Amino acid sequence: MANTLALRVNGRDVEVHFDDPDMPLLYALRDELGLHGPRFGCGLGQCGACTVHVDGKPARACITPVSALAAGQSVLTLEGLGTPERPHKIQQAFIDEQAVQCGYCINGMIMQSAALLETQPSPSESDIRAALAQNLCRCGTHQRIVRAVARAARA
């Protein structure tokens, strides 16, 4: 692999290696770092399944070329947010509301709403819906997801 990039992923210093600077970050996270949180849904920036935070801001890893990142930038994935043993309050709220069907989209839902609550700690229901308007769920879990985010906001 011709290129190397030093990143901070979920609080750990890591190096990712790549030949093609256009390679999306998603493949570095999933294939090189073995992370399962960010998911491949469309590769087109349309569904949100791949969402991570780059320096605290939500980003679609499927359309973020590795070359767009600078050395030392920090990336947070679903794994870095919390664990089954120590879930983040949003993850806990998704558990409490049983806001999952297949769960494939849920990475995006949680990462996007975690970012929402950072900037807007008490969103209304329509704020939540608007914030998730570009995140797709095929199972129809919308009602529970909205409730989970509202619950997390109250927590």
Place this chain on the structure above:
Amino acid sequence: MNQMLSRRTLLQAAGALVVSFTLVPRGADAKTVAADEVDAFLAIDTQGLVTVYSGKVDLGTGVRTALTQIAAEELDVPLARVNVIEGDTALTPDQGPTYGSLSIQNGGMQIRRAAATARAALLRLAAARLGVSEADLLTADGAVRPRAGGEGIGYGALIGAGGFALKLDKDAPAKSPDSYRVVGTSVARLDIPDKVTGRFTFMQDVRVDGMVHARVVRPPALGATLLEVDETSVQAIPGMIKVVRVGSFLAIVAESEWGAIRGARALKARWSDWQGLPEQARLWEHVRATKVVKDDVTSDVGNAPAALAAGAKRLAATYDFPIHTHGSIGPSCAVAELRDGRLTVWTASQMTHALRKQIAAMLGMKPDDVRCIYVEGAGCYGRNGHEDAAGDAALLARETGRPVRVQWSRADEHGWDPKGPPTLIDLEAALDADGNVTAWHSNFFVPQGAAGNVPLVAADLAGLTHETAMAPGNIIQNSALPYAFPAIRTVCHRLETTPFRPSWIRTPGRMQNTYANECFLDELAAAAGADAIALRRRYLKDPRGLELIERLVALSKWQPRPSPARGQAGAIQRGRGVSYVKYELVRTYIGAVAEVEVDRASGRIHVARVFVAHDCGQIINPDGLRNQIEGNVIQTVSRVLKEELTFDRGAVTSLDWASYPILTFPEAPEVVIDLIDRPAEKPWGAGEPSAAVIPAAISNAVFDATGVRLRSVPFTPARVKSALGTI
């Protein structure tokens, strides 16, 4: 027998999670998968841990938790001591594909029977061991104990390392529902903590040692054949392993996933021209002109043609329902490895046992040499692309000699998963002078075929052995009516072909048929000046159905009056619509009321709320059931308002979420559910039924709001506006 169990272990290897599955012995040592053997369904180890082997799989609906509950309940063991292994052809019995809302109704009941048989055997063993009568013993907490108190014996100690070696006993005493502690409660889904923290292993996460990555390169037109490939076009891409070409099957194999993607994009190939699809704008003419190979008369009561002719008022209408794609949010993926003449395929297939035979046939192997192992993928609502990705991976494993992971792109998924076929329905009915329905005659135009194996894309493109019959699912169900009209004739004209490889998508046929039936019934109610629910009650003779309607009326606060609602001023018109069905006329009862707002200027329909009354008999997990119903409702609102496959003469053109939009958060309705629990009854299916009533409830609500009848799904703003313009 515990040593024989295959355990999935997660290995941390080279920074990536690698899933490994131990080899399973074959021949005399193999675990039985015979569906009449207790040992096929469950095993208890010396520690008393229970492993349930389920041929039905969790497609993202939580059925695994429900099956765990059923087994724990019937065996009287704590939930935490039950583990479920799903859909592994070497380990789990063939319980048929996971479709048709049968996982609990059939699959779960087989597991319940196996557990009841096992529990009876454990009681017998303990009675002999303790020298007491079985009547003096009880089972609790994974042990058999004297009723009088005192030391019991744990199941692990009773059964030891041996199996039960018993046939399923249909007379084994099942626990009385009165004594249930776990079934009927909202046990939290077992998979959710891992799924919300990234610890869950989806199919798309499976990695095996030495694995390489592939992308398929499909023909630009469905029937095009591959003429020429320019391999030099991908030579410069680092990590390129091979361009695989078998007939018109084409794929790129590379060391890295991104390398495979780049290769698939860069590969230059020449294909023949093919224009075999009908013109989309004339799809319904095409369907009507397709040769009918047989008629299925699904009900025939009285003399419908004569009664129609004699009616005081006659109505006729045509409904159509477009071609839909499954649209799983994660495109299909599979991993296959061929080693020492044995093929292992990791797949999210809903039918691993059938898939194994399909793959064996494609590759000319013995089915015994193929093992398919289920790993959960993104939500699956019918036969989508999973099996095809598995076929791709199997063929590529053979062609490369390496373990191969095939990940479909979004365009592969939207373009090449099998489709829900187009459905066209003509209806006629008559009313007498008092507004009674005197005749009903419907004609459905749907492809021939039933449920079965959908041919694998890889086998088709490569010219290898594959099925040639169509398998659209059991799509003639619910063409007949749950109502007792004096004269009824319902006929399904089975078409020789349909434009795209068909398969089933959630509620196949039952959705389309119920949509037409329940909309047209609403037309009759309006023509008779009757309340839509009153008209249904008049012809519904089934007390359980009538009770459900009562509950729905109360839940939705239904006000009896004819439609449309009169006197609405303003830009937004509101309406409510009802729809009812008894699923396949033999099981789950469902009714829905939709409340809609129609924006006359934009033509936008907002489905604000949907009320659902649901009776599927015994409920295993009420919250799980609600989750499933909410999903059915919201997904179907999406299908009805927005979804329609688009295509040109050669291929699908709706290849992403921009061209095949689905419902978004601001558009999703509130779903309000009333569950009718009947613990003493059989549990019926719930995976599909509630979806069946949604399209008509919406169309009827739009009529109530606007006086305009929508008969063509999807109800897009453009269609609504043009319909409103014709008032």
